[in-house]
Amino acid sequence: MSNNPLISIITPTYNHSKSIETCIDSVLAQDYPNWEQIIIDDGSTDNTADIISEFDDKRIVYIKQHNTGILNLNKTYNKALDLSKGEYIAVLEGDDYWPDHKLGEQIKAFKNPGTVLSWGNAQIVDGEGNPERLFHEPGSYPAISRTTEILDRLLLKNFIPACTVLCRKKSLLEIEGFKQPPKSPYVDYSTWLNLSTLGDFHYTDDVMGYWRHHRGQATLKNAFDMIKSDMDYSIEFFNNLPADRKELLSVNLEQIRKAKNNDLMEVYFKLGRKSLHQKEWAKSREYFKKSLHGSGTIKFYTSICILCSFLRIDFEKLISVFNKTHVDDLISD
Structure with a gap:
C-alpha cells in the first residue's frame, strides 16, 4: 500500500440544505489530504446545490441527477463508484459528518492485505448536531473480525454504521457494487454481508462518524x-x-x-x-x-x-x- 492512497468519498444527498455544509466541512478538515468527494444530488428541490457551489476545491465533484428516489439508492451509489478514482471508498451521506482524524486513522487498517473493510463507532446526534448516544458501548467489538466471525454477527443484525465505513474499491467491484434488496431504503446491510465473504473487517473503538438522527425519522x-x-x-x-x-x-x-x-x-x-x-x-x-x-x-x-x-x-x-x-x-x- 502506498503511503497516501487516494480515497474516494461517496456522498449521496437529497434536500440536505441544513446539513450539507457541515458534511463537506468535515471532509475538508481531514488530517488526511489525499481524497476526492463525489456528491450525487438526487434532484434536490431546496438550495442544496447553491450551498455546494460555494465550495471551491477541485477535490469536490458535484453531480445533480433527476430524482430516482430512495428505493434506487444503489444506482446513485454505484454511479459515484463508477466515477471514483480512488483505491479506497468511504461512505458519507449528506446529513452526516466526520471527526477530522477519521480517514487518517482508518486507512492504517489496510496495511493488512486481508482487510476488506474498516469501520468504527458512531455518535448519534440530533438534527442540530447535539449528541444523543453512542451507536455502540465502548469495547463492544474486537479490533479484527475474521470473515466467518463477522458473517455470523451480520446475519443476525446490521451493526455497522454506514458513515464510519472505509473499504477497498476492488472488493466492492468484486461483489458488483452496492446492493439494495427490493423495498429496502438502504444499501448498507446487503453490501456489508457480501463484503464479509471476502476478508477481514477492522473495527476502531472510537467515534469515526456522526450519524444525524431526525425526530420521527423512522416511519x-x-x-x-x-x-x-x-x-x-x-x-x-x-x-x-x-x-x-x-x-x-x-x-x-x-x-x-x-x-x-x-x-x-x-x-x-x-x-x-x-x-x-x-x-x-x-x-x-x-x-x-x-x-x-x-x-x-x-x-x-x-x-x-x-x-x-x-x-x-x-x-x-x-x-x-x-x-x-x-x-x-x-x-x-
Missing part, C-alpha cells in the same frame, strides 16, 4: 419494509452460501429468523408505546400482545407497558427519569 412503513427486506435477504444470502462455508458458521437459519422476528417485535413495541403515550389504552395493548412474542428486554418492557395501559400511566414519563429515548424520537406515523 412505520419504512420500519416494516426494512425488517422484512432484511429478513428475506439474509435468509436468501444464507441459503446461497456454499455448504463448506455454512459449516464454519455458528448461526443457523432458525437463529436468523428468530433475530429478525425480534426486530419486528421491537417495532410493535414502539407502536404500542406511541399509542400508550397518546392515551389509546386498548389500541396499545393490541400492539403489546404482539411484542410479547419478542425476547429479552422487549418482553420485559412490554409487560410493564401492558400494566401501564391498565393503570393509565404514561410509560414515557417513567423512562424519562432514566434519560431513555422518547418514543416520538423513534418512530412516526
Whole structure:
C-alpha cells in the first residue's frame, strides 16, 4: 500500500440544505489530504446545490441527477463508484459528518492485505448536531473480525454504521457494487454481508462518524419494509452460501429468523408505546400482545407497558427519569 492512497468519498444527498455544509466541512478538515468527494444530488428541490457551489476545491465533484428516489439508492451509489478514482471508498451521506482524524486513522487498517473493510463507532446526534448516544458501548467489538466471525454477527443484525465505513474499491467491484434488496431504503446491510465473504473487517473503538438522527425519522412503513427486506435477504444470502462455508458458521437459519422476528417485535413495541403515550389504552395493548412474542428486554418492557395501559400511566414519563429515548424520537406515523 502506498503511503497516501487516494480515497474516494461517496456522498449521496437529497434536500440536505441544513446539513450539507457541515458534511463537506468535515471532509475538508481531514488530517488526511489525499481524497476526492463525489456528491450525487438526487434532484434536490431546496438550495442544496447553491450551498455546494460555494465550495471551491477541485477535490469536490458535484453531480445533480433527476430524482430516482430512495428505493434506487444503489444506482446513485454505484454511479459515484463508477466515477471514483480512488483505491479506497468511504461512505458519507449528506446529513452526516466526520471527526477530522477519521480517514487518517482508518486507512492504517489496510496495511493488512486481508482487510476488506474498516469501520468504527458512531455518535448519534440530533438534527442540530447535539449528541444523543453512542451507536455502540465502548469495547463492544474486537479490533479484527475474521470473515466467518463477522458473517455470523451480520446475519443476525446490521451493526455497522454506514458513515464510519472505509473499504477497498476492488472488493466492492468484486461483489458488483452496492446492493439494495427490493423495498429496502438502504444499501448498507446487503453490501456489508457480501463484503464479509471476502476478508477481514477492522473495527476502531472510537467515534469515526456522526450519524444525524431526525425526530420521527423512522416511519412505520419504512420500519416494516426494512425488517422484512432484511429478513428475506439474509435468509436468501444464507441459503446461497456454499455448504463448506455454512459449516464454519455458528448461526443457523432458525437463529436468523428468530433475530429478525425480534426486530419486528421491537417495532410493535414502539407502536404500542406511541399509542400508550397518546392515551389509546386498548389500541396499545393490541400492539403489546404482539411484542410479547419478542425476547429479552422487549418482553420485559412490554409487560410493564401492558400494566401501564391498565393503570393509565404514561410509560414515557417513567423512562424519562432514566434519560431513555422518547418514543416520538423513534418512530412516526
